[in-house]
Amino acid sequence: MIIFPAIDLFEGKAVRLYKGDYNKMTVYSENPPEIAEDFKTQGAAHIHIVDLEGAKDGTTPNFDTVIEIKRRSGLFCEIGGGIRDMNTIERYISAGIDRVILGTAAVTNEGFVKEAVKEYGEKIAVGIDIKDGFVAIKGWTEKSELTAFEFCEKMQADGVKTLICTDISKDGAMNGTNHALYSELMSKFNMNITASGGVSSLNDVERLAEKNIYGAIIGKAYYTGDIDLKKAVEAAK
Numbered sequence: 034m035i036i037f038p039a040i041d042l043f044e045g046k047a048v049r050l051y052k053g054d055y056n057k058m059t060v061y062s063e064n065p066p067e068i069a070e071d072f073k074t075q076g077a078a079h080i081h082i083v084d085l086e087g088a089k090d091g092t093t094p095n096f097d098t099v100i101e102i103k104r105r106s107g108l109f110c111e112i113g114g115g116i117r118d119m120n121t122i123e124r125y126i127s128a129g130i131d132r133v134i135l136g137t138a139a140v141t142n143e144g145f146v147k148e149a150v151k152e153y154g155e156k157i158a159v160g161i162d163i164k165d166g167f168v169a170i171k172g173w174t175e176k177s178e179l180t181a182f183e184f185c186e187k188m189q190a191d192g193v194k195t196l197i198c199t200d201i202s203k204d205g206a207m208n209g210t211n212h213a214l215y216s217e218l219m220s221k222f223n224m225n226i227t228a229s230g231g232v233s234s235l236n237d238v239e240r241l242a243e244k245n246i247y248g249a250i251i252g253k254a255y256y257t258g259d260i261d262l263k264k265a266v267e268a269a270k
Contacts (some may be wrong), residue, residue: 034242034269037081037227038072038112038262039252040065040102043093043139048085053162053169053201055085061256068105069166075262079109081197081250083227087115088136090170093124094259100128113160113197117142122149126156134197136160137170139188140177150192158195158227159188163214169201184223193248196222210237215246238265 038233040047043058045066051057062068069080077241082102084095093115103110112125113134122133132155139146149157161184162169167178168184180189181198190197200211210231218226227248228241238260241249251267254260 034238034246035079035227036266037075037079037248037250038075038077038255039081039083039229039250041083041085041252042098043085044115045095045098047256049256050085054088059256066101066105067233069102069108072262073106073108076266077101077262078234079248080106081227082110082112082114083115084112088113089115089174091115091117091137093121096124096128099125099130103131111158112250113158117145119149119237120154122126122153122157126153128190130154130231132158132195134158134160134234136162140168140170140179140184145192146188147191149184154198155194157193159193160187160197160199161188162201162230164198165203182221185218185224189222189224193224195225195227197227197229197248197250200231209233210241210249212240212244216244217242219244219246233259235260235264235268238268242269 046060047062047068048049048058048060086094099112109131111132112130117138125133130251163181164176168179225247230248232249232251
């Protein structure tokens with residue numbers, strides 16, 4: 034299993050939200066590339082980056098910070114948030130980003146995912162954010178009419194290889210991740226599943242690794258010290 038420590042960006046700073054609420058934001062660092070360098074020191078080989086401003090309004094205000102994180106760390110970087118057209122994908126990939134995560138546009142723009150996968154293959158991942166069993170969009174501010182499993186079936190049919198699945202009710206709440214959800218996803222679909230939201234202890238990491246799941250995102254628990262990243266990377270192996 035791959036550990037993806039996360040950097041969520043807002044106005045160039047590393048922040049965390051509580052259950053996706055922009056009004057409940059904690060700033061952890063004014064220097065996100067420095068955090069990325071610490072990830073590397075702790076043994077991580079991958080970074081999960083989210084542009085929170087972009088996720089809300091479909092722009093890329095933190096583009097330069099994202100590229101600086103990649104440059105300074107040299108790690109595998111995936112980015113989500115605000116990527117809603119082919120030009121934005123091209124900008125990130127041309128600048129050296131390893132994988133681009135489609136979210137809102139994967140739900141609202143029919144045919145976009147298929148076109149992106151055709152052009153960029155495994156450099157495309159899709160993020161599915163689940164709220165009460167349905168797919169949430171626009172930085173989690175709206176709920177679509179698609180159920181989580183309907184959406185996953187569609188993504189698999191469109192050729193998506195990597196799915197990043199967040200249970201919003203668990204995100205930033207520090208009370209464990211949704212193990213039942215990830216077991217069900219793995220049994221139903223033939224994609225690389227990354228668990229996101231509520232991975233808050235070494236026990237969570239170990240239980241996910243036992244499932245042989247592709248990846249786990251560690252966000253708030255790194256910043257609060259509840260998970261020792263070095264130990265998590267070891268446990269994931």
